[in-house]
Amino acid sequence: MKISKLAVAGTLESSDCMVTIEPAKKGIDLELDSVVIRQYGRRIREVAMETLDRLEVKNARVTIVDKGALDCTIKARIECAAARASEFEGRVSWGGTIR
Amino acid sequence: MSHPDKYRLRRTMMFLNCQKPSLIKDPYVYKPDSIMLDLEDAVAEREKDAARYSLYHALQEIDYRGVERVVRINGLDTDLWREDVRCAVAGGCDSIRIPKTETADDVRTVEYAIAEAEREFRRPVGSVLIMAALESARGVINAMSICDSSERLFGIALSGGDFSRDLQVPISGTGVEFMGARQHMIIAARAAKVQCFDTVWTNLDDMEGFRKEVETIHAMGFDGKSIVNPRQIPVVHEIYTPKQKDIVYAEKVVREIEDKRAKGIGVFTVDGKMIDIAFYDGAKRTIALAKASGVYKGDL
Structure with a gap:
């Protein structure tokens, strides 16, 4: 998935996270700010990187502001932001690349 | 099915x-x-x-x-x-x-x-x-x-x-x-x-x-x-949860209908009320709802 423009998904409400994705020249640059960074920072990064890898996002700057989101919410917000940033308009292959 | x-x-x-x-x-x-x-x-x-x-x-x-x-x-x-x-x-x-x-x-x-x-x-x-x-x-x-x-x-x-x-x-x-x-x-x-x-x-x-x-x-x-x-x-x-008195009554109705049916009796009374086969399904529903609601401990 090629990131061609800046896009945002999610909110700063409790149990949610706000994900911003924008084009980058080389690799993934992930910045994380979380209310539970000491306890779950590593896990959130892991989920984010796995999700980006599955979506085949190779180059992007990704900023996550987390307010205590579950793994499923982090995945959902990253996928939505990536789809918006890539101007994706086809049918989502639920269970395929979105898993 | x-x-x-x-x-x-x-x-x-x-x-x-x-x-x-x-x-x-x-x-x-x-x-x-x-x-x-x-x-x-x-x-x-x-x-x-x-x-x-x-x-x-x-x-x-x-x-x-x-x-x-x-x-x-x-x-x-x-x-x-x-x-x-x-x-x-x-x-x-x-x-x-x-x-x-x-x-x-x-x-x-x-x-x-x-x-x-x-x-x-x-x-x-x-x-x-x-x-x-x-x-x-x-x-x-x-x-x-x-x-x-x-x-x-x-x-x-x-x-x-x-x-x-x-x-x-x-x-x-x-x-x-x-x-x-x-x-x-x-x-x-x-x-x-x-x-x-x-x-x-x-x-x-x-x-x-x-x-x-x-x-x-x-x-x-x-x-x-x-x-x-x-x-x-x-x-x-x-x-929506059946009350205990309704459950007890429904139990009586089900048991009496099954008993009386075996004896060939169609109409009879339970707690002074006239009962026949038409009451069977309703009583069974009360038991089923009580079971599903977790308040029935009987064996029907």
Whole structure:
């Protein structure tokens, strides 16, 4: 998935996270700010990187502001932001690349 | 053969906005019988895509602990509903609620899309159930054919907000504007042997009015009520749970009918009331509801 423009998904409400994705020249640059960074920072990064890898996002700057989101919410917000940033308009292959 | 969950206990169906992770992450703690994960009216137009991603991953990852997961898709007059169906079926939903249902063909159109999605995502064809929300005068008038439209359809629900607009009357709080629709729908549902659910009560400050309305729809024969707040759940469950004296009486009726039938006696009395075979199904239903509500410890 090629990131061609800046896009945002999610909110700063409790149990949610706000994900911003924008084009980058080389690799993934992930910045994380979380209310539970000491306890779950590593896990959130892991989920984010796995999700980006599955979506085949190779180059992007990704900023996550987390307010205590579950793994499923982090995945959902990253996928939505990536789809918006890539101007994706086809049918989502639920269970395929979105898993 | 009928789907094993077609007639499951559905006293409460709690609406939850798929756009809000805080709402869909742990609603099972309130113990509703079903949750209604909403992709339709509660979701802002520009967040429809985000709501679908949230829905898919919530269905895949959250253990809702036996609470039925119904997904309300967008209306058939939008270009959103087909993708809603794919997303919900792929995620693993139990049922799909069709909004603004007006004809039997509406149900069959969605049923066809569900079957396609079941094949695409390798779920057994027929595993996803359907319920139809009737939100217009035309939909209510067609309740009978809608109830008969599909083996997957487990019930119909009145959607009061849109229905009252179609009738061109405000919601009074007395239920007078819904009287005809409620009566018509429950009769159609019973004739077709499907369930029937009442509309939401949105005035959370008037719990006394809510209780009265639940007592009314319970007496009318409705199987349950759509709800918008966890505070409403215990009220509905209390009213729908058979009282101990009703359970004891139903037990007596079932046992006496079975005993008297074996002896060739058709009419007799239980606690001074005349009883015949016509009371059998009702008594069995009381026992079944008591069992499903977890208050029956007997052996019937």
